[in-house]
Amino acid sequence: MRWSQTFIPTMKEVPAEAEVPSHQLMLRAGLIRQLMAGAYTYLPLGYRSVRKVSEIVRQEMDRAGAVELFMPALQPIEIFERTGRREAFGNVLFNFEVKRGDRKLHFALGPTHEEVITDLMARHISSYRQLPITLYQIQTKFRNEERPRFGVLRTSEFIMKDAYSFGSSLEQLNAAYDAMYNAYCKIFQRCGLKYLPVEAESGPIGGDASHEFMVPASNGEDFVVHCPACGYAANQERAETGRSSKVPAPVDGSAAPVKVDTPNAGSIDQVSRLLKSAATSFIKTLIYKADGQPVAVLLRGDHTANEGKIRRASGAASVELADEATILAATGAPVGFAGPVGIKCRVLVDHDVALIEKAIVGANEKDAHLTGVVPGTHFQFSETFDLRNAEAGDSCPRCGRNLEIVHGIEVGHVFKLGTKYSVSMEAKYVDAQEQSHPIIMGCYGIGVTRVVASVVETCHDENGIIWPLSIAPYSVEVIPLNVTDPEVMKISNGIYDELISSGIDVLMDDRDQRPGFKFKDADLIGIPLRVTIGGKGLAEGIAEIKWRTDSEAKKVPLADVIGYVKDLIAEKQMS
RNA sequence: CGGGCUAUAGCGCAGUCUGGCUAGCGCGCUUGACUGGGGGUCAAGAGGUCGUGGGUUCAAAUCCCGCUAGCCCGACCA
Known part of the structure; x- marks a missing residue:
């Protein structure tokens, strides 16, 4: 492609x-333009990278035995009602009514396609002999994000590869899951991304039923708990801590707790300032409703609760923070003054709470706290749990070394769904004994556009993007330094034509601009290999060839340029 | 959805507090000349509903009220 014939609106500012960085560079390099918050046009250069990522995804999906199809983005709202996801998605689901004749139809725009594909399979799978099968598509998804941000990293409309596996046994599910997991590793590796497969919250199925693929990036919205020593990685929702603690025995004769006035100070922050004590000496008492029953959750004051862990520790199917009335009933005090001493409900104690020697707790009385509370003595418990989010410095659950927290961008997610959708959509098969069972499903997503943004986010320098060859919009940029010089243009056109005939993606900057201008743009758009043809070089009979990452160009005799470039590209592709 | 910030030429901004001449600057764009290896120089130009609706005033980019859009922080994110 000749620069003068395409559309690459670069920006200096x-x-x-x-x-x-990804948002800035994608705008500056002429990859994207915003239409409105959360919706972007992919310009020719950006769209080429999107297509290259898609193609890699396609190849690896096909190789993993998945088959491609294409489903409607437009879907009847009813199928979301069948699975209960109309409510689960809530406002995130785009839905609207349209008139058709004298009827009114209610549609949704697909945020993902479990319903559509399960409906399809329900109609056509009847026997275990038709299983297993994995289907995928690459398609635009719609989610009414409450807050689109970070350019293309979080948008209301984005391209996603979504795959769904259907099987008749856990073995088939596990095989499909592993195939997808491995394909994902290859895809992200081929896209030049540093990625981390992390254990993710997997709901009632438990175990290793879900992994997120995260790209470590300081601007990532997600937190990954990572052990650099053994490689353990999990998202913050899921990450276990390697902590444990003994239940302290009651101490006879220890001083009784002292009640102190804490008027209008209901938060840890306020009370710690009032009493001039660190948050680490507080016990935070959170009242949850576990399957409707009040439960007090005790955490050290500076820690944050993890609802998934609380749910598992309580043995409940669902937990939510209690409302004010429930808190009043359980503690006898308004929100902010709950404490474990004398509380009238079940109590779950985090490991770290047992280690506090003299704690400050709510007094279960308005505007009052207790100090000098000794866990195990002034309130009893028989067991401690892991109830909070992991933090940097916690010990690793696998190897005991220190965990660290890294920010990450989620680019993929694999999930063992089980039978949630097949039950509600009545997707069943009969086994060899003619018994009917719900099909066992998995779902597997990759944010294609997010992959592109993640690469830009992590692969750049102060001058611009540094594309990995595999997903660069073009592999080679040819720069004739002076387009008014017939000799320069003759040679440049020759190289350009020959490289194209060799099947290489080439961009030629044939604009009548000064050399410095073109070099700056070349660095900005970050095409991996640069071939420069100028009057000085021609006098020596050479062209200059350099990788975007090289500081010095290599002088290559004109006759050898094509072969040299082909070799470099082939070599890079092998590595 | 809560809190904050912003809106003036394609991009970046000044002007707004303290209302007043023809609304400015840099980049980019057009034309010409010079120039030609890291965003060049000179000259001449084009380009503006000052986000939008209302109000105050002799007079509004500037003050007041409403609305809209965008951005940031938080909540949310199968």
Whole structure:
């Protein structure tokens, strides 16, 4: 492609609305333009990268035995009602009514396609002999994000590869899951991304039923708990801590707790300032409703609760923070003054709470706290749990070394769904004994556009993008330094044509601009290999060839340029 | 959805507090000349509903009220 014939609107200055590097560079390099919050046009250069990622995804999906299809983005709202996800998605689901004749139809735009594909399979799978099968598509998804941000990293409309596996046994599910997991590793590796498969919250199925693929990036919205020593990685929702503690025996004769006035100080922050004590000496008492029953959850004051862990520890199917009335009933005090001493409900104690020697707790009385509370003595418990989010410095559950927290961008997710959708959509098969069972499903997503943004986010320098060859919009940029010089253009056109005939993606900057201008743009758009043809070089009979990451170009005799470039590209592709 | 910030030429901004001449600057764009290896120089130009609706005033980019859009922080995110 000749630059003069395509559309690459580069910008020297950073648009004010862009804060993160990927957003800034994608705008400046002419990859994307915003239409409105959360919706972007992929310009020719950006779309080429999107297509390259898609193609890699396609190849690896096919190789893993998945088959491609294409489903409607437009879906009847009823199928979301069948699975209960109309409510689960809530406002995130785009849905609207349209008139058709004298009827009114209610549609949704697909945020993902479990319903559509399960409905399809329900109609056509009847026997275990038809299983297993994995289907996928690459398609635009719609989610009414409450807050689109970070350019293309979080949008209301984005391209996603979604795959769904259907099987008749856990073995088939596990095989499909493993095939997808491995394919994902290959895909992200081929896209030049540093990624981390992390254990993710997997709901009632438990175990290793879900992994997220995260790209470590300081602007990532998600937190990954990672052990650099053994490689353990999990998202913050899921991450276990390697902590445990003994239940302290009651101490006879220890001083009784002292009640102190804490008027209008209901938060840890307020009370710790009032009493001049660190948050680590507080016990935070959170009242949850576990399957409707009040439960008090005790955490050290500076820690944050993890609802998934609380749910598992309580043995309940669902937990939520209690409302004010429930808190009043359980503690006898308004929100902010709950404490474990004398509380009238079940109590779950986090490991770290047992280690506090003299704690400050709510007094279960308005505007009052207790100090000098000794866990195990002034309130009893028989067991401690892991109830909070992991933090940097916690010990690793696998190897005991220190965990660290890294930010990450979620680019993929694999999930063992089980029978949630097949039950509600009545997707069943009969086994060899003619018994009917719900099909066992898995779902597997990759944010294609997010992969592109993640690469830009993590692969750049102060001059611009540094594309990995595999997903670069073009592999080679040919730069004739002076387009008014017939000799320069003759040679440049020759190289350009020959490289194209060799099947290489080439961009030629044939604009009548000064060399410095073109070099700056070349660095900005980050095409991996640069071939420069100028009057000085021609006098020596050479062209200059350099990788985007090289500081010095290599002088290559004109006759050898094509072969040299082909070799470099082939070599890079092998590595 | 709560809190904050912003809106003036394609991009980045000044002007707004303290109302007043023809609304400015840099980049980019057009034309010409010079120039030609890291965003060049000179000259001449084009380009503006000052986000939008209302109000105050002799007079509004500027003050007041409403609305809209965008961005940031938080909540949310199968």
